[in-house]
Amino acid sequence: MKDLRIEHQEELTGISEAVVRERGSKLQAYTGQLQDVIQKSDWQSDEASLLLPDTDTTLVQAMVAKKKTPNLKYIVVIGIGGSNLGAYAVYQALYGSEDAFVVDRFPKLVFADTVSTTLLHRLAEILQQVQLPEEILIVLISKSGTTTETVSNADILFEPLLVRFGATFIERIVVITDEGSKLHTLSQEKHIDTLFVPAKVGGRFSVFSPIGLFPLGMAGVDIKALLSGAKAVRDAFLAAEDVLENKSLVSAVLQKLWQEKGYTIHNSFFFNPELEMVGKWYRQLTGESLGKSHDRQGSLVNAGITPMVSIGSTDLHSMVQLYFGGPRDKFTSFVFAPNAESPRVSSNGLLSGLVMGIEGKSADDILQAIYEAVKISYRQHELPYMEVSLPEISAFTLGQYLQFRMLEMMYLAQLFNVNAFDQPNVEDYKSEMRKALNSSKASE
């Protein structure tokens, strides 16, 4: 059994099956709509991202084959928000955030998101280590093609590479953008290889498009397994005869019911630190999909749930005092995946005797004991939670998890009566930014 498991008994969530069923049944019409999108392969619908698990990966894989070199060391992903969070999440989950320290595992993905001076200095140092153009690949991702940070970072990082490697460096760039964007046109002029994002798939729903698949494929991730996981969840949930078996719908209903009781924060509490970026990917998904000033009818609602990410056991030593003692405003999703090969505490080590009960146990045994204890404490404090168990962290189970959450978000937007797929207020600061950039002078 390789599938993710989602627990939502009344004992944990404080909400009975009957209530979930009643609220959930009102979403069944929307389930039908989603099934239609898939059946008709409707790439023009807002929910077109649901078609991605079925897409042919030939183009992406051909590009991976074309760009993969035996001595490839660094794949620099230049993109921000929906253009890097999905790939970053899967990469960190599979290779760990300490990947940078592992000297002999190549290629490594590195990410340039914001226009950070220190980040750019570090990346310049990395790229200086490179001797030949085939040791690097740049993946430049911008759906619109005109993202300020992305274009700025690309220009700054490209300049020394163009000086060093000349025109051959152009072959070491792949652009991912909307067909017809200014960046697409420019890439054609400059003969830069390009992949496209389906027009209706927004950044936060794009992890199974080339935006996620290409950099992950370059890094050696099994992208077919990732899509299989997504497809397995999508098909099982949407086809479920019992509404309680559609876990995306159930999770949406539970979050909404608790939100109505004043639990306006959703705490994703991962007991695997390497899933932190998965949490950050979900922050965007929740923040942008639900955080809406107006509902579909144009009424002012200031809708939304505030997502937060916690890491077990780290945040037990940081935030759990607040969770147990503080305001009762958080609904929690625990996420845990066991590790197969976990190192063990010895029974005659230097520190033996200091802590009872750990000798002979693996790191994973100990973390699981902590996790079980935390769940007991949550129940004692009557704090509501759900539980997501991954049998392991793999491309397949990550595909399941990401699809579970994207589908959940579509249901949540229905429950909030808001548009899950736009982000009207992001334009607010962007127009101010354009004014500021166009009127300001460069520093001396």
Next chain:
Amino acid sequence: MKDLRIEHQEELTGISEAVVRERGSKLQAYTGQLQDVIQKSDWQSDEASLLLPDTDTTLVQAMVAKKKTPNLKYIVVIGIGGSNLGAYAVYQALYGSEDAFVVDRFPKLVFADTVSTTLLHRLAEILQQVQLPEEILIVLISKSGTTTETVSNADILFEPLLVRFGATFIERIVVITDEGSKLHTLSQEKHIDTLFVPAKVGGRFSVFSPIGLFPLGMAGVDIKALLSGAKAVRDAFLAAEDVLENKSLVSAVLQKLWQEKGYTIHNSFFFNPELEMVGKWYRQLTGESLGKSHDRQGSLVNAGITPMVSIGSTDLHSMVQLYFGGPRDKFTSFVFAPNAESPRVSSNGLLSGLVMGIEGKSADDILQAIYEAVKISYRQHELPYMEVSLPEISAFTLGQYLQFRMLEMMYLAQLFNVNAFDQPNVEDYKSEMRKALNSSKASE
């Protein structure tokens, strides 16, 4: 002018000076109490951490000198929560989170906090690269001396090193703990060098004690400058004749006033990604200091503010839609430090023409334009915020920032009428954990 600057005009915060002054004046008795703690050097008071900026660093510096070797490569800090967040925050702020990639800067600090299998595997790989014991140093930090994760991680990491290096490895360990703890006793028996934490200084207030100073000193951070910054802020704020010049007090009052209006989340919004761990340090400080089920008189209050961390411009592409459109429940502190040497966008690069207004600008110019635009949008949306400006990121300004926040938290606890220095609910899961560990068997 090297000092941090804190802006809190009514135009930004939505609260008039007169209101801040009125509420703030009630805290002046507590200011007097804090001044007394310092004047009397009262190490027995709850606020003893305020004495740390004045402490003699001779012992710490002697230990740094003793353990520093010319070929030191990795300093592994084993500790969790208050035992690593302060050092981690300062280290990341000064050297960047991409430090791991920089091949030629040693020694590097690496952190082992939770009992994560993947983290332990990565650390084992790092330690395998080491040829000689003097290339590494382990700093084992546990105030109580019996932190489950810390002792487990230490045992797992020590075992292969003891096999490889024998008894000489013992010289490459420094323990930091409470005087008289079981770990202290054991360290004496095994001849492990030890530093102590003043008894009344709790983990989240311990960054200026050996817990923060020793690992940072080993990494080459100017710990005297760190303490000077802390002292400058502490002395200036506590001695301020005008209550509005005590910025810790002002920040506490503003957060509390907004909390009373339903703004129960405090969003620390850093426009320098390398300050993310400073944000996580502050999460613990806020979460554990204010998140209390009962007030000082024993009434059930479920007090607290929920801290969150945002990164500019990254989270503009992720969370700002929620901040502008969603529930009006967040008070924001922007934090920004300019960078002196910032790389520049060229005027004839490969991508020239895609984005207007960036050519010739530095990464920092662009980020500042974005930051100014965001602040304008916040004011347009009437979202309250304060602004903290660091003239640069340095040991001195970080010392200022951390002290500003710790002092603020003492005032906030007064305003919430809770004890800032205990964490009674952390014990809830710990007792369950001990039961689980003692009754469970090791996995096969």
